[in-house]
Amino acid sequence: MDLGISGRKALVCASSKGLGRACAHSLAREGVAVFVNGRDKTTLEATASELAKATGSAITPVVGDLNTEEGREALITACPDPDILVNNNGGPPPKPFEATDRSDWQGALEANLLAPLFLIQAVLPGMRERHFGRIVNVTSAMVRSPMAVMSLSTTARTGLTALSKGLSRDVARDNVTINALLPERFDTDRQLQMANIVMKMRGISYEEARAEQAASIAAGRLGDPAEFGDACAFLCSAQAGFITGQNISLDGGSYEGIF
Numbered sequence: 001m002d003l004g005i006s007g008r009k010a011l012v013c014a015s016s017k018g019l020g021r022a023c024a025h026s027l028a029r030e031g032v033a034v035f036v037n038g039r040d041k042t043t044l045e046a047t048a049s050e051l052a053k054a055t056g057s058a059i060t061p062v063v064g065d066l067n068t069e070e071g072r073e074a075l076i077t078a079c080p081d082p083d084i085l086v087n088n089n090g091g092p093p094p095k096p097f098e099a100t101d102r103s104d105w106q107g108a109l110e111a112n113l114l115a116p117l118f119l120i121q122a123v124l125p126g127m128r129e130r131h132f133g134r135i136v137n138v139t140s141a142m143v144r145s146p147m148a149v150m151s152l153s154t155t156a157r158t159g160l161t162a163l164s165k166g167l168s169r170d171v172a173r174d175n176v177t178i179n180a181l182l183p184e185r186f187d188t189d190r191q192l193q194m195a196n197i198v199m200k201m202r203g204i205s206y207e208e209a210r211a212e213q214a215a216s217i218a219a220g221r222l223g224d225p226a227e228f229g230d231a232c233a234f235l236c237s238a239q240a241g242f243i244t245g246q247n248i249s250l251d252g253g254s255y256e257g258i259f
Contacts, residue, residue, distance in 0.1 A: 024229075
């Protein structure tokens, strides 16, 4: 299927690796000029080179920390008129609610609420004027199924979810959509980090921790990042203009509720 976005421009945040990179790859494969972002210049430039070679699309690396005003300004300066914004950022590690402090909460809110909020605020007027815009927020399955140990992440990301839902109703008439993808366990560095945390917390082997990750998913496996990237690309497509204000679970069938 031709997604009708060849020649469009996309800002993909935190895209030097993991799910962000997967989204950048899927968009670039559709002919989108992609601005990739990360904090480590060497890793980011390697990613940009690899994606350009694999897809033939223009890939521009933008070094910057999304949690700072300077980092966000660097992205907007590099691409002031994006057609697509993929909000993605690292989340805080699991931590018992009783052990969290003010600095933990400030960090979580900065990374997973304020950083994407300010980027949406920066790009939305232009999208509305041009009558095309696709905003995809990468949040978490925990938004729909909260766990106390993930309170830092879910609290901040649920705030972004509420904000985006309200905005989506106002901008839909301008062919601007705002949706969220809610990943469960995909086979990225994040899951390697989580496995190491579980190893130390519970005194089990790395192999046992990884096996438990796969077993926790109804499909019996971790997700392939490419599956996630392609779902993101479709939400950014011309055909997806009637899908907005939605929170779409990509969890291998693990969510137990109806809605």
